[in-house]
Amino acid sequence: MNWFKQKSYPRFWDVYMSHFSKLQEQNPKAIRFVVFDTETTGLHIKNDRILSIGCIAIENLQIKVADQLECYLKQEQFNAETVKIHGLLKQGKLTKIEESEAMERFLAYIENAVLVAHHAAFDIAMINNALKRLNLPKLKNKVLDTGHLFQKTKLDTSKSHFSLDELSKRFHIPLHDRHTASGDAYITALLFLKLLSKLNTNSELTLRHLERPNNRVGLI
Amino acid sequence: MNTIAERIYDYLKAFPPFNLLNREQLLAISQAVDVIYLEQDQYLFEIGQSVENHFYVVRDGAIGLFRANESLVDECDEGDIFGLRALLRQGVYKLNAKAIEESIVYSISSELLDTYITTNADASQFLMASFASNTRVKSADNEDFIDTLNRSTEYTYLQTADYSKNPITCTPNTTVKEAAHIMTGKHVGSIVIVDKAKPIGIITDKDLRTKIATGKYHIEDLVSSIMSSPVKTFPENITIAEAQIAMLKNKITHLCITKDGTNTSELTGILSEHDIIVLRENNASALIKEIKRSHSAKQLKAIRQRTEQLLQRYLEQNIPIDFVSRLISAINDAIAQRIITLELLQMPTPTTTRFAWLAIGSQGRQEQLLLTDQDNALVFEDVPKENHEQTKTYFLNLSKKINSALATVGFELCPAEMMGSNPKWCLSVSEWSQQFKRWITTPDQDNLMLCTIFFDYEHVYGDKDLVNQLSESIFNTIYAHDIFLTYLGRNALQNPPPLSFFRQFLVEDNGEHKDQFDIKARAMMPLVDAARLLILSHNIKSVNNTLGRYEKLAELEPQNKDIYQFCIESFKNLLRFRTEQGLATNDSGRFIDLESLNKGDRLRLKRSFKAVKSVQELIKTRFKLSQLL
Numbered sequence: 001m002n003w004f005k006q007k008s009y010p011r012f013w014d015v016y017m018s019h020f021s022k023l024q025e026q027n028p029k030a031i032r033f034v035v036f037d038t039e040t041t042g043l044h045i046k047n048d049r050i051l052s053i054g055c056i057a058i059e060n061l062q063i064k065v066a067d068q069l070e071c072y073l074k075q076e077q078f079n080a081e082t083v084k085i086h087g088l089l090k091q092g093k094l095t096k097i098e099e100s101e102a103m104e105r106f107l108a109y110i111e112n113a114v115l116v117a118h119h120a121a122f123d124i125a126m127i128n129n130a131l132k133r134l135n136l137p138k139l140k141n142k143v144l145d146t147g148h149l150f151q152k153t154k155l156d157t158s159k160s161h162f163s164l165d166e167l168s169k170r171f172h173i174p175l176h177d178r179h180t181a182s183g184d185a186y187i188t189a190l191l192f193l194k195l196l197s198k199l200n201t202n203s204e205l206t207l208r209h210l211e212r213p214n215n216r217v218g219l220i
Numbered sequence: 221m222n223t224i225a226e227r228i229y230d231y232l233k234a235f236p237p238f239n240l241l242n243r244e245q246l247l248a249i250s251q252a253v254d255v256i257y258l259e260q261d262q263y264l265f266e267i268g269q270s271v272e273n274h275f276y277v278v279r280d281g282a283i284g285l286f287r288a289n290e291s292l293v294d295e296c297d298e299g300d301i302f303g304l305r306a307l308l309r310q311g312v313y314k315l316n317a318k319a320i321e322e323s324i325v326y327s328i329s330s331e332l333l334d335t336y337i338t339t340n341a342d343a344s345q346f347l348m349a350s351f352a353s354n355t356r357v358k359s360a361d362n363e364d365f366i367d368t369l370n371r372s373t374e375y376t377y378l379q380t381a382d383y384s385k386n387p388i389t390c391t392p393n394t395t396v397k398e399a400a401h402i403m404t405g406k407h408v409g410s411i412v413i414v415d416k417a418k419p420i421g422i423i424t425d426k427d428l429r430t431k432i433a434t435g436k437y438h439i440e441d442l443v444s445s446i447m448s449s450p451v452k453t454f455p456e457n458i459t460i461a462e463a464q465i466a467m468l469k470n471k472i473t474h475l476c477i478t479k480d481g482t483n484t485s486e487l488t489g490i491l492s493e494h495d496i497i498v499l500r501e502n503n504a505s506a507l508i509k510e511i512k513r514s515h516s517a518k519q520l521k522a523i524r525q526r527t528e529q530l531l532q533r534y535l536e537q538n539i540p541i542d543f544v545s546r547l548i549s550a551i552n553d554a555i556a557q558r559i560i561t562l563e564l565l566q567m568p569t570p571t572t573t574r575f576a577w578l579a580i581g582s583q584g585r586q587e588q589l590l591l592t593d594q595d596n597a598l599v600f601e602d603v604p605k606e607n608h609e610q611t612k613t614y615f616l617n618l619s620k621k622i623n624s625a626l627a628t629v630g631f632e633l634c635p636a637e638m639m640g641s642n643p644k645w646c647l648s649v650s651e652w653s654q655q656f657k658r659w660i661t662t663p664d665q666d667n668l669m670l671c672t673i674f675f676d677y678e679h680v681y682g683d684k685d686l687v688n689q690l691s692e693s694i695f696n697t698i699y700a701h702d703i704f705l706t707y708l709g710r711n712a713l714q715n716p717p718p719l720s721f722f723r724q725f726l727v728e729d730n731g732e733h734k735d736q737f738d739i740k741a742r743a744m745m746p747l748v749d750a751a752r753l754l755i756l757s758h759n760i761k762s763v764n765n766t767l768g769r770y771e772k773l774a775e776l777e778p779q780n781k782d783i784y785q786f787c788i789e790s791f792k793n794l795l796r797f798r799t800e801q802g803l804a805t806n807d808s809g810r811f812i813d814l815e816s817l818n819k820g821d822r823l824r825l826k827r828s829f830k831a832v833k834s835v836q837e838l839i840k841t842r843f844k845l846s847q848l849l
Contacts, residue, residue, distance in 0.1 A: 063255035
């Protein structure tokens, strides 16, 4: 009956898991956030593949340019349609690595950081599927979605979905390097800091507060 | 690969001192930047807080540096650096840094500064100069003249010392006699003994006196036996202050300058105590002393030319422009005073009639840094009717002499004859008062123009009391005809902010200066006119200078302080641009070729227009001009 026995995972996964032994810090100033973005062959989370991952860290609410990760992945799958968006060719000049290596680097980089992405569900699902292909469990990190955080500001309730372009324009963030994973991660990081200061009216903002769904009603 | 660092690199490379670094150095800095977001009114650091190990560059927005009493010391815009001084001083912050608008700031660690910037001669020179410019000379209303000049010495200290770049050298196996011949031939007081271009010792006149003439050594001995060795070496960017300290500390009179500042690198120059004295001679107080001692317009001309060099050097060193303009005005005034004194002695008979010599227009406002046309006028006391003609003739003759002497110095005669030698501008107190009254009560286009020139007069020589009488009568007339201010207001709004709808500069579309930007008419005059109008509306007589006027206004109207501070900053920038342009193109600097500006300058220029806009809005509302326009 060995299905009760815990599966054995590669060492890098154990290292990654070891970062979660401590209690989650709640004060945003003390949290390491990793803002990330993925460029993919398409929008289908099962069939499409990650082409690049860009990450940048925020500590003490400052963007740490030195603490970043940028990698390009080798993928069999190729979609001529999305090349126009991200500009990543199948045979580009960029140094590409295997998906397995990318995941290993990604996990080693993020540790127990709180992950932040715009419409994070998609990027998280893409990463989780890549992990699944390596027979690994899902990400354990807490996740914040800048789309969701914008809803919480109640600055514009006319619709429930705002693109990164729309929000960048609204918050006067210059759109450099849009549609490169790192460029989008950086734009998202700025957006995240701006959203935090909008939400941080009582200066006692906690991670728990940020995670709370914005339409939650009832007794607290 | 770090796309974000590349973007930061692209941004920083447009601004000094980063533009002076090579690609690897700047990329290394860019890779280690922290990016900080600040909401409006959020503090980056506060007074008393211990100094962070970082300095800052504004990426977007604007950061204000404030004293404890909330007075603005400096406003940093895109590309501006701040927090450096604190970093060098350590301890606690002495100013508050607060976001004036929503801002993004790059924070750079001091280790990077040490590694890449202070080791780069050009970059550290820039930082040194920027310290000088960041020390805003806060102008008290009547800052003492001497005080200003003392300060000039202080600034001189921050300048890089100008050492002689062709040091006289010889090898160690030269005899003392040969060395003495070389020194005599080259008229120098020292010789450096070099081994493969590296300085190993030095002999000065003093060594020849104490070691040879005393008989201790023979003149056929080798220089190596009497030279002082090893030598003290210093880097090429040594400042005057550092050089003087080094000389005092080591009790030496000559410093060897080497490529990297150590005695194992190539000798590139020698700096003597004499070089430093010469440099200091050239500063402003020395010039003023010379003016007072001079006896002819020709001598004064030579001094005025040296003033131009001084001006150029001050601008290169980024010395605050308001300080520079006060200094140049002081020199110009001293020249005019000296000329009048000399010309009075030349008159066939001395006069007992009281009179005053006035500078008008930009000279009256003390905003003329370049040599331009002279604009002046003369006022004399009222005399009995029968003596009037005679008196007027006397002063017209005097004025003619003064005008032509000023022309000899380099202030060309005014083509529009706005000069004391013109019978229209050489009048008695009551004639002047009548004239002003006519202009004020019939404010047509021409008269308004004359008001804008003659209202900005400054007493240069003679009886101050006459000038006060004149001011008194002007204010009384304005008080009785307050509609005049409305006309003056309309006049002040004739030049709207010089940005078109597409946020582009408005340039001249025809004529000789096609596609150039008229900085005087489009940016400076609107600020000058606004300041004059507002200060007149407050009944303030004594302040003629535009910067001084805005400072006074900020004090009188605390609610509009921000706008006036903004105008001050903008006007300083414009004055600097115009002066630099004038020196570069050897003209009045009025027309600027926009292509010649770098990105930072353009941003600064554009910002000035925002000041024009805000002060014009204020005038529009205050003088209810929106219906009139």
